[in-house]
Amino acid sequence: MNPKIVFFDTTLRDGEQSPGVSLDLKQKVEIGKALVELGIDVIEAGFPVTSPGDFEAVKTLAKKVKGATIAALARANKKDIEVAYEALKEAESPRIHTFIATSDIHLTYKLKKNREQVLELAREAVKYACSLCPDVEFSAEDATRSDWEYLTQVVLEAVKAGARTINIPDTVGYTVPQEYYDLIKFLIDKLIEAGYEEDLKAGNLRLSVHCHNDLGLAVANSLSAILAGATQIEGTINGIGERAGNAALEEIIMTLKTRKDFFEKKLGYPLQVDINTRKIVPISQLVSKYTGMIVQPNKAIVGANAFAHESGIHQHGVICERTTYEIIDPAEVGWTGSAIVLGKHSGRHAIGFKLKSRGWQFDDQVLNLVFEKFRTEIKDVLKKIDEEYVEGILLDIFLEKKYRYYLISSQVISVCSGSLKPIAQVEIEDKKEGKKVSVGLGVGPIDAAYKATAEALGYTFKKDTNKKHLKLIEFNISALTGGTSAEGVCGVIIENEKGFRTAGLGRDGDIVIASIKAFLKALNRLEAFEEKGEYLKNQILSLREK
Template identity: 50%
Template sequence: MSKNNVQIFDTTLRDGEQVPGCKLNTDQKVRIAQRLDGLGVDVIEAGFPVSSPGDFQSVVEISKMVQNATVCGLTRAVENDIKVAADALKHAVKPRIHTGIGTSDSHIKHKFKASREQIIERAFKAVSYAKSFVEDVEFYAEDAGRTDNDYLARVCEAAIKAGATVLNIPDTTGYCLPSEYGAKIKYLKENVKGIDKAILSVHCHNDLGLATANSIEGVINGARQIECTINGIGERAGNTALEEVVMVLKQHPYLDLDTNIDTRQLFGISQLVSDSMGIYTQPNKAIVGANAFAHSSGIHQDGVIKNRATYEIIDPKDVGVTESAIVLTARSGRAALAYRAKIVGYELTKLQLDVVYSKFLEFADRKKEIKDDDIHQIIEKSHLYREIISA
């Protein structure tokens, strides 16, 4: 059976850029968009064109450059927003307008001071107007995570009737539990009239650390597009991390779900985004963090040296990392020291290793990490130095 394809909608340049202090200029956005296109993402949300002249120009330039992915522009359910987005996207090979409105009772009452029926009417009008410019229109139901499922289904039906090709079901506040969010997608898949005419999309935030889990539950229950960002950047605690959901689907083939992403490019584009935005990626970040394939515990190091799969479920090369890292610390064992010593030119016998290891521990108790230069010093100070180098 062929795998079901899950489209990857990257919003690094729109939702991801909403991190305070991480504004990108047009050249930086175009460079990242070019890499995203080569990575194999299906949709690039290039910006929010009406928000500023700079964002408008970025969407224009990205639209001119991107050849493979759909280029998307965000709008509110406002005619001028939609018109400006359509203008910005006019050079795109595959343009998409992403429009929508809040659907939770909280948004309806406090943000819009409207009724549920008025929101449905505004949703229908926004999608209809966007459809007059482009064929591909995505509708977002903001705060869908806290929206009553029955009402959400009615909003989705109106959007489909107006011509929406994609229905975005955001967990805007990152509130949902995976079981709740999966059940919501399943409910819409089974209860929205005309759902076969549109793709369900998941857009999850990480306020409770559940963005990846919620996105995976969403696609398991029928969604076929994941909205995400490189490194999981985004407002507050961030968005679903592209590299995480892609690798979850790749590492669990029994889900029968896959993407078009060339995973070997993940580490490189992670570094590009981090450098461009000036955002430090935490060392323990899954898939692309500096420590994602680093081992410092002696037991783990011994296992990885004997067989990488003992403690690694992903081959580092699959995500663009050259190799696993054996990091020498006071917790490291003899196998790790022998492994690193061999790399820098010393083939130690068992007896030599026992002697050098005792010196190593003295060094390691004084330093957080033992580097290659330290290994040379440790061996040079050993009374077996001449014996070791003459071997």
């Protein structure tokens, strides 16, 4: 067989058929150009006869997107084919993709035609399409639920009529890998018997597959088809599409790249996969952004967690040698690198790695202290642990004696309606300057309390030349226990004018008090770091220096 695997992307046609998805013309052109950069061979731009908008989209892509074949879908009738060609005719390399169903269930209930009628329609459609365009693809819709002998008849007639790509779609995601392998192998054998062996070997005739994911097998079925001899794979970016979606092209591409040894050994000839894999993540994110279909975090290759490690055992392995737990280099698909994510399962190695990546140096004794405080104070409290929280533990170990601010009392008055705003009064012990009392108004009780606290200590959340400016980067509250008397925990990250960030945690049965405690903890760490942090950062930290 020809070693070149042709990648046919239908994100702009089948992908856009996902419920709730609608791409405008500018977005389609941008995605089309990104597909060319990725190395996609054929871009199915749309189904022109269905609407003026779809016609215009195909026509525009045909004009503006160069470097790939532009395909348009058409049913097996003259009008569809003529409209498709009209939209495609200015393309650098146009392809008419015509189709008709071949399963008895479709013939009986949808087409209301018999097998001979459908065979004739397929033959005439391909013949007519070939009279307009030299590149014609024929699809036998619902092929995997069709009678194999009848399907063979239709395929052979389409090839005789001039089609040079024959697509065997698993339209409803019905087949399974072994069955699909057997079907593709069966059809290739029939084509060879009919005298098309040389065309198949040279790539002048290709068997293509288009798999849906209703049983979660679209990628597995596509790969099985390659092992059987298919040389064109159809799918979408992120696997989007009708119902459960299509085969995810990025998964197929990286499987062929990563397990090239297996596929070539089984096939007995080398595979050619001409894809710029570093463009995979960027186009995945582009498609997600424009379609509004968020990529699930654990999605293979392009999910946010695909190269993220939280388990301490995995983190240790990846820090020592990436390949212990990663079979793909994240940079190869467009990520910046592996992600060591701090969470309840993280261990000493991850904590040390994160701190050292922020410029800190320390010995094992210090790391043990940091990890123990992380284990007892943070890991079971926060689901998402930012690096600033761990860095805060390190600051506590060496600088806690320099912390200035402690909450003495607070009082908040909330209002239900009217023009009055919530008001908060706070009393804070400042170890350097004595007690500070201030009042603040806010949109809610916590907002009022934060404004009062900032005012008392000479800070502001607004630009003010007379006060030090703070920015609230992150704020979250959660309950540690159940019931109305649950203890609440507040996590806050703040940033000073120089861009340095610190975090603080506060716990209390009153969420306002928990929030103030978190703010003061972060502020204490911030001021202590400003005073002594750079000195510490330039030292090899050890307990002796404490």
